[in-house]
Amino acid sequence: MKNEAITSRDVDFAKWYTDVVRAAKLADYTSVKGCIAIEPNGYAIWEKIQAIMDAKFKELGHVNVQMPFLIPESLFNQEKELIEGFAPELLWATEAGSKKLEERCAIRSTSETLFCDYYKKHIRSYKDLPKLYNQWCNVFRYEKETRPFLRSREFLWQEGHTVHATAEEAERETKQMMEVYRWFNHEILAIPSITGKKTEKEKFAGAEYTITNEDLMYNGVCLQDGTSHYFGQKFSKAYDVKFTNKDNKEEYAYYTTWGKTTRAIAAIIMVHADDYGLVLPPRIAPKQVVIIPIGQDERVNELCNRYKEELTQNGVDCYIDNSDKSPGFKFAEAEVNGIPIRIEVGARDLEKNIITIARRDTREKMTIDLSTDVILYTKGLLEIIQKDMYERAVERRNKLTFEAHNLDDMEKILNTQPGFIHGMWCGDEACENKIKEIKGCKSRCIVEDGKRIDDKCVCCGKEAKYHVIWGIQY
C-alpha cells in the first residue's frame, strides 16, 4: 500500500523529498531557520558514513583534530579570494552579554584559515611533513533557501586539511581523497557518481583546482557530493606556512583540502528512495534486517531470537520489532524507514515450515524453507540488493545522460528532461555564462576520458578544448 504521507515522486519531486525525510524520521525542522534537528534515524546513517570514511582516512594515515568554532576576522582577511567567496554567507559573532569580543569572529564556514594558522606554528622542517589532519564538525553558511540535508545553514561534514613538502605529493593526495569519495559513493552508497575537475568559474574560492563528485538525482538534477581541492602554495603564502626543505632552503608548503557533508544523505534519498519511503543500500543501512514476529507464539519468538543472535554473530545489523503494533504497521514502518530486508516469522508459515522474507528495494516477498540456511541466504541477499541498487542507479543515470552539439540541443534537452549533458567547450567563461541563461544550467565537471563528442564548442562553435558535463544543480 502506498504511503499516504508521501507525495508521489513523479507528481511533485520537491515535496516528495521532504515527505520522505519526515516520514522516515530522518530530520525535522526547528525554530531556527535552516537548522534542522537530525533525528535518530538520520543520525544513525551519518554515524555509519562517519565510521566507514573515518576508517578509510585512518588507513591512509590521517588523524583527527578539532579546531575552533570561531574565526577572527583578521585571520579570514588574509586570503582575499576566500573572504570574497564566503563573505555573503558568513555569520558574525561580536559580543557576549554586555562585553564586546576581543575581535569580531566568523562562525566557521570552512576552516582553511584555522588550519593554516595552526600549521604555521608547527611546521619547521620538511621532516614535519606531511601533516594529514581531518576534522568532523559542524559549519554555518547563511543560505536563503534551505532544505533538510540538501542545503541547510548549519550542516555536518568532515574537512581534511593536509600540507606537503612537494607539489607532486600534494596533488597525489588531492586525487587520492577524491578516489576515496568516488569509492564511497559507488561501493557504499550505490551511487554512480561522475568525477572530474571543476572549471575556473566553479572551483572553490582560492583553490588552484577542484575535483568533484557529481551525482545525478532521480529527477535529473545534479548534486555536488564530495570535493577535493588542490591549493598549491596559495594559502601557505597568504598564511605564511613555510618549512626548510632538504636543500636547507625556505619553501612554502603545498596544501590540500577535501570534504564531504550530510548532503550525502540527501543524495541517498534522491537516488534510491521511492513513493513508499526511504530505501537504504545495505552497506550504509544502520539496521540491515528487521525481524517481525507475527502473533503470540512461543515457537515464533524462539525462532526470532535465534535469527537475531545468529545474524548478529555474522556481522549483520538487525533487530526484532517487538513493539505492540500490528504486523501491518510494522511492515509499513520498516518499509518507510528503508530497512533492506524484512524477515516475517508467523505461526501460519511455520506450520508449512517456511518463513517470509521481503526485500525493500523491489518490494518482493519470498518464502523460504526452514531447512535452508537463513543466515547465509540473508547475507547473500544483502549483497544482491546492494548490487541491484547500484545497477538500477547506473541505468537511471545513463537514461538521463545526453549529448549536445549546439545551444539548440542544450535548450531542447533542458526543456524536456534535464540530466547529465555532455557537451564540448572552448574554455571561455563567456560561453559558460551564456549556457547558464538556459534554466541556470552550469558546468558540472570536465571529464578527462579523452572522448571527444564534437570538435566545436557547444556554445560558440569555436574549437573545443574540454569535454564537459553540464546540468542543473541543487
Added chain:
RNA sequence: CGGGAAGUAGCACAGCUUGGUAGUGCACUAGUUUUGGGAACUAGGGGUCGCAGGUUCGAAUCCUGUCUUCCCGACCA
C-alpha cells in the same frame, strides 16, 4: 528585495459567507479484545483560535493595524 498563500490542540484541517457552549481526523493516556500490509471498542487528557486595537450585550467569525511562516524569481556543500 519583488509576486502568491497561510496562521484554530503535537500534526493535518473544518468552523468564518449569515457573530451566540471550541469541533473533526491522526497522535497521546488507561483498560479489554486483537495480531499475515498502517487493528477494534470503551473511557480520558489536551485550546488565552498568531498578536494588538476597534465595532458589539456578545468576536475564531466583522474592521484596522501588526508579526510570523511557507511557496516562486538573483547566490550556494
